Amino acid sequence: MSEIHHCRQCGTCCRKGGPALHVQDGHLLTEGVLQLQDLVTFRAGELVRDTYKNVVVPLPDEIVKIAAPAGSRPDDWTCRFLMEDNRCFIHEKSPAECKALFCDDPKALLGMHGKERLDRKAILELLRAPQWLIDAVEAHEARCNYAALTELVSHLEEDEAARKALVEVVEYDRAFRELVAEKGKVSKDMLDFLFGRPLMYTVIMFGIDARANADGSITLVQTTKATLKR
Numbered sequence: 001m002s003e004i005h006h007c008r009q010c011g012t013c014c015r016k017g018g019p020a021l022h023v024q025d026g027h028l029l030t031e032g033v034l035q036l037q038d039l040v041t042f043r044a045g046e047l048v049r050d051t052y053k054n055v056v057v058p059l060p061d062e063i064v065k066i067a068a069p070a071g072s073r074p075d076d077w078t079c080r081f082l083m084e085d086n087r088c089f090i091h092e093k094s095p096a097e098c099k100a101l102f103c104d105d106p107k108a109l110l111g112m113h114g115k116e117r118l119d120r121k122a123i124l125e126l127l128r129a130p131q132w133l134i135d136a137v138e139a140h141e142a143r144c145n146y147a148a149l150t151e152l153v154s155h156l157e158e159d160e161a162a163r164k165a166l167v168e169v170v171e172y173d174r175a176f177r178e179l180v181a182e183k184g185k186v187s188k189d190m191l192d193f194l195f196g197r198p199l200m201y202t203v204i205m206f207g208i209d210a211r212a213n214a215d216g217s218i219t220l221v222q223t224t225k226a227t228l229k230r
């Protein structure tokens with residue numbers, strides 16, 4: 001007997017986070033259904049919650065997802081296309097993961113896990129972005145990658161140089177975003193796609209609270225250990 005999959009349109013899936021994009025979603029970008037400001041990148045090594053296993057794990061590879069509405073709380077992952085009545089604003093053109101997902105039987109969605117994902121470079125090339133922007137993404141990743149940050153964090157307790165280096169990377173991340181927005185005339189709404197979420201917010205994953213000072217510098221406070229300030 002064939003199974004009948006019937007979505008109850010409760011909106012729960014969409015509130016757990018927007019879909020990651022796959023190669024087959026490319027046309028949604030070229031057709032303008034999805035704009036770069038609708039997207040957020042989770043970079044390789046970033047700690048994320050695996051909602052099916054309910055554990056926090058570092059991402060093996062970057063993923064690009066549909067973001068929450070602008071101005072949402074940091075812990076609100078609701079897809080920005082979910083409407084108040086639980087309908088999808090782009091239902092006819094929703095991404096492949098949304099079409100595959102049925103919450104009572106997630107096999108089809110789990111089968112897509114890690115396969116043929118669209119990353120930032122592929123998206124920028126698809127949209128024929130200028131080469132300087134692709135180079136900027138690569139330069140930022142080289143300086144601010146999570147593998148290097150994780151290594152620095154592992155030496156914070158005993159190594160003053162590691163503490164200084166970590167503050168420098170967080171400051172670099174902030175300054176780099178401002179520079180690209182200002183000099184490159186890139187909308188600030190696109191920065192979370194281009195460079196992932198700001199390190200000012202994501203260092204909390206390492207148990208570190210980042211605070212901006214009035215003079216423009218940044219103080220990092222390890223929530224359980226010493227203050228990290230240059």
Ligand code: SF4
Binds near residue numbers: 014079081087090094
């Ligand atoms: S695109 Fe539509 S179906 Fe997919 S998560 Fe967002 S609101 Fe839900």
